Amino acid sequence: MAFEGLSERLQGAMTKIGKKGKITEADLKEMMREVRLALLEADVNFKVVKEFVKKVNERALGSDVLESLSPTQQVIKIVNEELTELMGGQQEPFQFSAKPPTVVMMVGLQGAGKTTTAGKLANYMKKKENKRPMLVAADVYRPAAINQLQTLGKQLDFPVYALGTEANPVDIAKQAIEQAKLDGRDLVIIDTAGRLHVDEVLMTELKNIKAAVNPTEILFTVDAMTGQDAVNVAQSFNEQLGITGVILTKLDGDTRGGAALSIRSVTGKPIKFTGQGEKLEDFEPFYPERMSSRILGMGDLMTLIERAQQDFDETKAAEMAAKIRENTFNFNDFIEQMDQVTNMGPLEDLLKMIPGMSNVPGLDQMKIDPKDVAHMKAIVLSMTPAERENPELLSQSRRRRISKGSARSLAEVNRLIKQFNESRDMMNKMSKGNFAGMEGLLGQ
Numbered sequence: 001m002a003f004e005g006l007s008e009r010l011q012g013a014m015t016k017i018g019k020k021g022k023i024t025e026a027d028l029k030e031m032m033r034e035v036r037l038a039l040l041e042a043d044v045n046f047k048v049v050k051e052f053v054k055k056v057n058e059r060a061l062g063s064d065v066l067e068s069l070s071p072t073q074q075v076i077k078i079v080n081e082e083l084t085e086l087m088g089g090q091q092e093p094f095q096f097s098a099k100p101p102t103v104v105m106m107v108g109l110q111g112a113g114k115t116t117t118a119g120k121l122a123n124y125m126k127k128k129e130n131k132r133p134m135l136v137a138a139d140v141y142r143p144a145a146i147n148q149l150q151t152l153g154k155q156l157d158f159p160v161y162a163l164g165t166e167a168n169p170v171d172i173a174k175q176a177i178e179q180a181k182l183d184g185r186d187l188v189i190i191d192t193a194g195r196l197h198v199d200e201v202l203m204t205e206l207k208n209i210k211a212a213v214n215p216t217e218i219l220f221t222v223d224a225m226t227g228q229d230a231v232n233v234a235q236s237f238n239e240q241l242g243i244t245g246v247i248l249t250k251l252d253g254d255t256r257g258g259a260a261l262s263i264r265s266v267t268g269k270p271i272k273f274t275g276q277g278e279k280l281e282d283f284e285p286f287y288p289e290r291m292s293s294r295i296l297g298m299g300d301l302m303t304l305i306e307r308a309q310q311d312f313d314e315t316k317a318a319e320m321a322a323k324i325r326e327n328t329f330n331f332n333d334f335i336e337q338m339d340q341v342t343n344m345g346p347l348e349d350l351l352k353m354i355p356g357m358s359n360v361p362g363l364d365q366m367k368i369d370p371k372d373v374a375h376m377k378a379i380v381l382s383m384t385p386a387e388r389e390n391p392e393l394l395s396q397s398r399r400r401r402i403s404k405g406s407a408r409s410l411a412e413v414n415r416l417i418k419q420f421n422e423s424r425d426m427m428n429k430m431s432k433g434n435f436a437g438m439e440g441l442l443g444q
């Protein structure tokens with residue numbers, strides 16, 4: 001998982017002092033030393049680290065943190081805010097031109113994920129912004145890049161403007177925009193050539209395209225796994241071409257995190273999107289705050305809730321909450337919830353987003369087998385409607401019948417019913433206690 005080492009070390013540094021009720025200046029110093037090492041090890045630029053540690057120290061010492069009742073929480077809050085700030089503070093939105101079409105140049109080194117990301121961006125803009133994108137194949141040096149874009153275009157049903165490998169990239173870009181105007185396409189995404197290293201010829205070509213098409217966005221695509229290199233290359237592209245934003249790809253890999261944490265600070269340009277996998281849907285706007293709390297293991301509650309809201313029927317969620325509160329949650333509800341949660345994605349991923357859960361030892365190794373879910377469902381579906389409504393009816397003889405009907409062992413049936421009863425009690429308690437606020441968040 002991305003940022004794993006960094007998360008672990010930062011959390012380690014925080015929990016070490018977290019055990020103390022009161023912390024001293026020396027404790028704080030020791031903690032900041034660990035934070036510094038954690039960041040350096042994650043390949044964060046050393047100047048960025050120095051500045052970061054200085055800021056956190058100043059804030060922690062300048063306020064009355066050490067005197068407060070919960071000094072660790074205060075320090076974590078400061079670290080979280082400064083990490084967020086380091087990555088740009090706010091989410092920086094994609095800019096559209098006042099007059100369509102909006103022109104985007106995708107730039108970056110070969111293999112960074114530029115072509116794939118051009119397709120992801122087009123797909124995202126169509127779905128979320130209702131745009132009508134056109135893709136432009138201006139990488140004439142690699143016939144494979146043109147084919148790749150054409151395949152993406154077919155898959156997504158977007159036109160791809162290509163003139164083969166003989167044409168001049170500047171002409172291709174200019175003509176593509178004329179064509180887009182004729183066809184009523186309001187977003188033109190130009191896939192430009194990449195090289196293995198930054199070189200003069202490439203930069204000149206990109207500058208020429210820029211001058212000819214006056215793009216609203218020049219998005220530098222970079223592989224997050226390349227760490228410090230990513231930052232240096234971003235810096236060169238920015239100095240020579242003037243980029244408007246960065247797209248960080250391959251955040252699904254085990255990147256140490258240095259690029260995400262340094263790019264904004266070194267280049268002054270925001271990370272606008274991230275790529276988190278090879279599929280077209282694996283693409284999201286970059287939210288500094290969410291990334292920071294994820295790194296700190298505070299859980300990505302916002303994303304979790306958003307996903308829950310996307311997939312949950314709100315009236316249903318309200319009904320469920322009421323049932324939990326009144327302790328009338330039954331096996332029909334259980335099945336329904338199981339279906340909804342399964343639709344939200346792998347359970348282990350969801351668990352990790354819950355604050356505090358990323359610290360639970362062994363969660364990394366935990367895999368929830370879809371087969372287990374299917375077995376649980378088979379057991380519930382072998383209950384009669386009356387039993388599902390009223391789990392108290394489930395006597396031993398009924399349980400034996402259910403075991404036969406679902407072809408699962410009696411022990412498994414007993415275990416599920418026990419788990420169901422326990423979780424019902426727990427949910428009921430939570431609905432009255434600590435988690436009372438959750439209902440409001442889930443749209444009640």
Ligand code: GDP
Pocket residue numbers: 108109110111112113114115116117145194249250251252253274275276277278282
């Ligand atoms: P380009 O040379 O910059 O155009 O790079 P490509 O778009 O051809 O991508 C290079 C490789 O990276 C391909 O195998 C992509 O599937 C892969 N790739 C791109 N983005 C991501 C990502 O976010 N995650 C992962 N795991 N792979 C990616």
